[in-house]
Amino acid sequence: MKFIVILLLPFLWMGLLSCGSSGERTYPQREHITESVYASGSIKARYQYQAFANAVGTVQEVFVSEGDTVKEGTPILSIFNESARLNRETAELNRAFADKQINETKLRDLEITIAYTKTRYQNDSLLFSRQQRLKEQGIGTAVELEQRQLAFENSKSTLEGLHIRRIDLLRELEFNERSASKNLAITRALESDLILKSQVAGKVYALLKEKGEMVNAQTPLAIIGSADEFLLEMQVDEFDIVKIQRGQTILITMDSYRGETFEGIVTKINPLMDERSKSFQIEGMFVRQPHVLYPNLTLEANIVIQRKENALTLPRAFIVNENQVITSAGDTLMVQLGIKDYQKAEIISGLDEKTEVKRPAR
DSSP states (O other), rough: HHHHHHHHHHHHHHHHHHHHHHOEOOEEEEEEEEEEEEEEEEEEEEEEEEEEESSOOEEEOOOTTTTTTETTTTTEEEOOOOHHHHHHHHHHHHHHTTTTTTTHHHHHHHHHHHHHHHHHHHHHHHHHHHHHHHHHOOOOOOOHHHHHHHHHHHHHHHHHHHHHHHHHHHHHHHHHHHHHHHHHHHHHHHTTTTTEEEEESEEEEEEEOOOOOOOTTTOOEEEOSSSOEEEEEEETTTGGGGOOTTTTTTEEETEEEEEEEEEEEEEEEEEEETTTEEEEEEEEEEOOOOOOTTTTTTEEEEEEEEEEEEEEEEGGGGGTTTTEEEESOOEEEEEEEEESSSSEEEEEEEOOTOOOEEEOOO
């Protein structure tokens, strides 16, 4: 008797499994279905950025507090750098020394020399001409004529050289003045970098350094962004990115607003894939955003790809191999599927509302 019971147990167990796995039955139903793509991400303030200063030194003074609203150009903090101050003062001295008006004395001295040399040149020219006429009349010697000619040519060469020197001096004075002015502008710009200013009108969300801390050009000092405009930053898997287009509706849920769903639209698709996460970053904006939002709040979203009203649907658990269903009579029917969501799929052909189907055995 024990031998018979032992033999029957495996068959009873297989029968129970078969009945349990294929006992669930249902009919296709007409209802609304939406196909969407899942995305996760966070909230960002519009124009949000990390602020850097192109300077090295220590934080000298902090002018704002976290949460303060600022205008474009509002000073956030200042950095102390002794070498930048000394460079600026040196540049100011060089600029003053190279000032064209101050160097006018060099130009005036040269012009006096030119005037004197011009007078001597004119005088030597007259004497040379006179000596030539005397020689034509047989008065004077050839040596005297040569001396007058040599003096005339020397005066002429000296005058021409002074004119060239004057042109060079003017060019040199102008160059020195402009060069000193440029160097002063550069040092002032570098010194102005010691004061970090807001690039946007918005809110200071974070101050990342305190008074007395060392900073350099690679050190983020603050996080600033819009005070009342926020964006959605989401990651979409590479498998789904080809379905995403600008203008599509986004259904958003957040832990901060449990039980509520907000609507947004896709505004931007960044075309470069992150190789590590195999995902693309897309951006969106709220159609009507919540009253209170903060940067970096997490969100989950479903991007609506397409919707259909009064579609014939069937739970996806009743579909085999994405194209077959099993009727309650045990027959296998081929079906064509349309829109799918996470729970059900649209039946385009191969099945009607009057055909009962059963869940396939797993």
